[in-house]
Amino acid sequence: MNFFTFDIRKVFAGVLLVVLPLLAINMQKNSEEELWFTKPFSWSAGLIQNGFHGFSSGVRGTTSMYLNLIDVKVRNKQLEEDLARLRAELGSVTELKLENQRLNELLGFKQASAHKLIAAKIVGRDLLPDHHTLTIDRGTEDGIKKNMAVITTGGVVGYIFRTESQSSQILLLTDRYAAIDSIIQRSRARGVIEGHTRELARLSHLKRSDDVKEGDLVVTSGLFRIFPKGFTLGTVTSVERSQYGLSQKVEVAPAVDLSNLEEVFVITETHDPPTPEEAPIPDAPSQKEPKKASTQ
């Protein structure tokens, strides 16, 4: 057997199939910058998601009106036609009323807020089931920038990790790449909220001696002025202290139902006064950049 005879095509195939992807993973950096060759496709992803959102909204409106009419036709011909129209109108009016109520609430919240906010609609989500990101219909043209905070009336949603001209992507606080500086409202113990599962986040970097109890409210610390201080992140659902560990395992349920979001607010300007803690702390994790996957 001659070990020096080999098929160059097989070697090349092996390089492209195995060596290059593995090298790419091992050489991956925690770069904040998006790869240049993926940018046009990020833009088209936002565009197509905006398009599908517009399409589905239109179809839903038409379908609901059509279904209302069919439902009414069964009962009475003449009167029912009027009734159907009225009911369809009433349905849409009720829908409008509810939307109006919701938007008024949001507007009230926006006016009451000391921060500059931009309202945005959710148009898409992540390709992969275990990553929790959402796409919104606002982008750099509306003044959205990377790392801006995203909130609703209920509390914190996440932060922007990718922007395009007419769309942006939000990293939800439950995603495992997310990290948000936070404090326990009652005891002022400080930690970092990190995504864990679809329904839960974890409060890490807490000392074993820190005072944390089930039911405690976790709020943003306001550090680095990305998130306004005191915005609700969630409630502590479990606290676990191992016998010999230095820290404690704290699970937090987000304050906002992240699976049913329709509208969100992006904070484009915060007016919180700088906190004394704002001096950068070496090695302290912050929400400044998504914790991208990297080599161990």
Place this chain on the structure above:
Amino acid sequence: MRGTGRIFYHILFIPALLILLTGIQTSLWLQTLGPFPTPQFWIVVLTYLVIYRSFWITLSMGYLFSIVLTGFTIWPFEYILTSSMVIVGCSQLLKDRIYGSGPNYFFALCGWNVFLFHICYTALGVIKEDIPLARVSVFDFILSPLLSVLLAFPIFSALRILDRVFNEDEESQVGNSIA
């Protein structure tokens, strides 16, 4: 089909179709079915290419697909590329041993590939990433391949028609393996 028509079909048309299908998966699916698990349409298209294209075209398309898909997720490009290459490599090995050109073979390979992707995704998430995957959703693991197989038929039909339109049928032969 040769020359510019072929390049146009593979470099522009199929990626455009992929963007459209991924848009349906990430946006239209969310608008209609909410947080219900989604099929992985991109794997369906990649599987089609594995069966009906030569190894080198599929390999190149695997790279192109990874670039396109990066815009739809926070998962880094390097990981998507690795998953695509695992799918291409394993499917090619399977194709070299058991080959069938009919829809049933395609559907079976689709289901297997989506399942393989979930295994690969979980393995990379647990072994390689700094923040490991905390919990694997068994529901997604089972439902995603099933949904992909169920919804693969219209995609398969559309791609067969497109292949006929672009006269790409002559590539649908066995024997286009690595060597």
